[in-house]
Amino acid sequence: MHTVAARAGVSIASASRVLNGVGGSEETIRKVRAAAAEVGYVPNAIARSLQSQRTGLVALAVEDIGNPVYVSMMRAIEAVVAASGRQLLVHATGGQIANETSLLRRLANRYVDGMILSPIRVTDDHLAALVQSPVPVVVVGQLGADAPVDNVRTDSRHGVALAVDHLVGTGRRRIGFVNGPLDTVPGAARDAGFRAALDRHGIGLDEDLVEVGDFQYAAGRAAAERLLARARPDALVCANDLIAVGALHALLAAGHRVPEDVAVVGMDDTELAQMMFPQLSSVSLGSAERGRRAAELLLTRIADPSLPPRREQVPPSLAVRASSRVAVPGPRPSTEELPS
Structure with missing residues (x-):
């Protein structure tokens, strides 16, 4: 430590703060890290943890680490956490309430300095565990206004409304909706937003145009197939890009042209949207931005646990691409070109 401080031209206290992840000015951090690299300084993690009562670890708990939404969020969180000199520990919960509440209870062991939790369901058990946590927790998702927990959210209802407004603006009136489970926070919010948007445009809701599955690709395709078997939509709003x-694929396999016969709009605006053909219109819910803000909130809370709870909202936006643009009718594709 003395050698690093001397080489960096800073005090031992300043060098210690940087090497322990507490922080310092950008110039001090740069000098200390460069000096540490030059002399091959490796901090003793156990000694540092005992001295500072910090582990240098931050946890992230999400439903599915393979979901493109969480991949984007995780990258943004990792960037902020790494810049603070900490490491990110990732948990996949499968969206199971028991797994999430168990992780929250494990925080009593202080195995991390804080956690970012993104649940798709929020129960009384969640809230009780959040309130009792001895280390800071930031929730990415919707919480009640009275929950004393830092929270970063989006507005799914408004996001669905953006999709419906766009489709109505292109002349679509028989707009279907393929959603995830209604007992989840995003599923319930997107269902309410879809119904409210149709009502605002004076379009009566046809329940035959509404299907519910889960938030995965296979369920989305199966739900779309069920809907198409009983109804003739001219557009589909899907609760996320995997469903979309x-x-x-269900539409193309059935011989429908997109967007000439049926327009499609997804939600989350993940990398998948631009990989598809036709490219997928999608509502961005700011996954990366929510992750970045959550990580910054958590680090602020770790530094000063006495601050009042903060709630931040990232607004949705619509990216219009080929799957929902007004298209000039053309010849139907050969069935040999369609996905099976």
Whole structure:
């Protein structure tokens, strides 16, 4: 430590703060890290943890680490956490309430300095565990206004409304909706937003145009197939991009042209949207931005646990691409070109 401080031209206290992840000015951090690299300094993690009562670890708990939404969020969180000199520990919960509440209870062991939790369901058990946690927790998702927990959210209802407004603006009136489970926070919010948007445009809701599955590709395709078997939509709004890709494949396999016969809009605006053909219109819910803000909130809370709870909202936006643009009718594709 003395050698690093001397080489960096800073005090031992300043060098210690940087090497322990507490922080310092950008110039001090740069000098200390460069000096540490030059002399091959490796901090003793156990000694540092005992001295500072910090582990240098931050946890992230999400439903599915393979979901493109969480991949984007995780990258943004990792960037902020790494810049603070900490490491990110990732948990996949499968969206199971028991797994999430168990992780929250494990925080009593202080195995991390804080956690970012993104649940798709929020129960009384969640809230009780959040309130009792001895280390800071930031929730990415919707919480009640009275929950004393830092929270970063989006507005799914408004996001669905953006999709419906766009489709109505292109002349679509028989707009279907393929959603995830209604007992989840995003599923319930997107269902309410879809119904409210149709009502605002004076379009009566046809329940035959509404299907529910889960938030995965296979379920999205199966749900779209069920809907198409009983109804003739001219557009589909899908609760996320995985569902939308499944719906797109179901439409093409059934001989429908996209967007000439049926327009498709997804949600989350993940990398998948631009990989598809036709490219998928999608509502961005700011996954990366929510992750970045959550990580910054958590680090602020770790530094000063006495601060009042903060709630931040990232607004949705619509990216219009080929799957929902007004298209000039053309010849139907050969069935040999369609996905099976």
